[in-house]
Amino acid sequence: MATTDELKTKVCRALDALADELEAISHRLHANPELCYEEQKAAAWLTEFLEQKGLKVERGVGGLPTAFRATVPGSAPGPTIAIMAEYDALPKIGHACGHNVIAASGCGAGAALAVALKTIPFPGTIQVIGTPAEEGGAGKVRLLEAGAFKGVEAALMIHPRCGTQIWRPSLGIIKVKAEFHGKAAHASSWPWRGANALNAVIQLFVGLDAMRQQLRPDARVHGVITHGGDKPNIIPEYTAAAFYLRSPNKEYLKELLRRFEGCAQGAATATGCSVTVTVDPTMEEPLKPNFSLAALFEKNLARIDFPVDPEDTEAGYGSTDCGNVSQAIPTIHPYIRIAPNGVPGHSREFAEWAKSPLARTGMVAAAKALAMTALDLLASPEELRKAKEEFAR
Ligand SMILES: [Zn+2]
Ligand SMILES: [Zn+2]
Structure with missing residues (x-):
C-alpha cells in the first residue's frame, strides 16, 4: 500500500507531465471567452480532457447545460471530495478574472489524481465539479439548490490573484x-x-x-x-x-x-x-472560513516550495457564489498568484497576466496543492473530522 507521501509525489509528477496540456487548455479558454451560462466550448473542451484522462463524466449536471461532474471512483467506500472549476468570462474584457486558470488547475488536479491512482486502491471518491456562471449568474447556488453537491464532504477550489493568500474574506x-x-x-x-x-x-x-x-x-x-x-x-x-x-x-x-x-x-x-x-432572489453569501482545510492546503504549497504572500492591506474584497458552498459544506477558496502585486482583477491588465508564464506557474502549483489536499482528506479521516468539526462550530 502506497503511503500518502508517495501518492503526493506521484500526483505532482503527473501534473508536471500534464503541465503543457493544461496550459494549452487554459490559453484556449482565454482566447475564447464565454459569458455566464454560455460556456458551451469551455464545458466541451474540459469534459473531453477529463474523459481522456479516465474520469467518468456527466454533462448538464443540476439542469445547467454547461455544468458537469467528473468522477474518480475509489476502490472502497470513503468520503467524497469535490474540486470546483469555473470557466466563465466577463463581457468585453474576457478572462479578466482568470477563470481559465481555475478551470485548468481544478481539472488538472482531477486528471492527475485519476492518472496517479489508476492502479492503486484508495477509499472514497474525487469529483471535479464544473460550475458555470460565477460572474453574475450564481451558478454554484443553482447547483447547490439542484442537489449537485449532495454527498460532498469537502469542497476545494482556487482563485487567481495578484498574490497568494490562503484565506481572504468575501462579501x-x-x-x-x-x-x-x-x-x-x-x-x-x-x-x-x-x-x-x-x-x-x-x-x-x-x-x-x-x-x-x-x-x-x-x-x-x-x-x-x-x-x-x-x-x-x-x-x-x-x-x-x-x-x-x-x-x-x-x-x-x-x-x-x-x-x-x-x-x-x-x-x-x-x-x-x-x-x-x-x-434578485439569489443572495450570494460571504465565504465561511475553514482554517483546518486551509492549513492542509498551505502545508501542501510549502511541500512544493510555493511561497505564500502576506495579506495586502491595500485591496478590498469581492464576492463569490462559492460563499454559498462554504455555508453548506467545509470549503476552501484560497488565492494563487498569477500577476504582480497590485494588479486588480477585472482589469485588462489582469486578463493579460491570465495567460502569462506566471499564470502557468500558479496554475500548476495550485493543481498540485488541490490534488494533495484531496489526498490528505481521503487518506486521513482525522483531517476530515477536524474540518467538519470546525464547520459545525
Ligand atoms: Zn470575477
Ligand atoms: Zn472570479
Missing part, C-alpha cells in the same frame, strides 16, 4: 434593479407635460452617494444605468439601473437594502415618477 451580495416610470413629452416644446425618469435615476445615484458616508467602511454599493432614455428630444419615460449591495455581514445586507429602497422611493417622489425595485 455577501444582494443584486437589485430599480426601474423608474415617468411620462414622455417633447423635451423642448412641452417639457412641463413630462415626468423625467432619467432625472429620477440620476437622483437615485446622488442619494446613494449622500448615504455612503454613513455606511460601514466594509460595505459596498455600486451600480450602472442600464437604460437611460431613447432620444434627447423625448423626456425619458422609462429608465433602469442595476446595483450590487455588498457586506461581509448578512444582517447588514438587509439594512443596505432597506436604505436603498428609501433612496429609490425618494428619487421617484422628487421627480414625479414611480419606481419598481426588484431584488
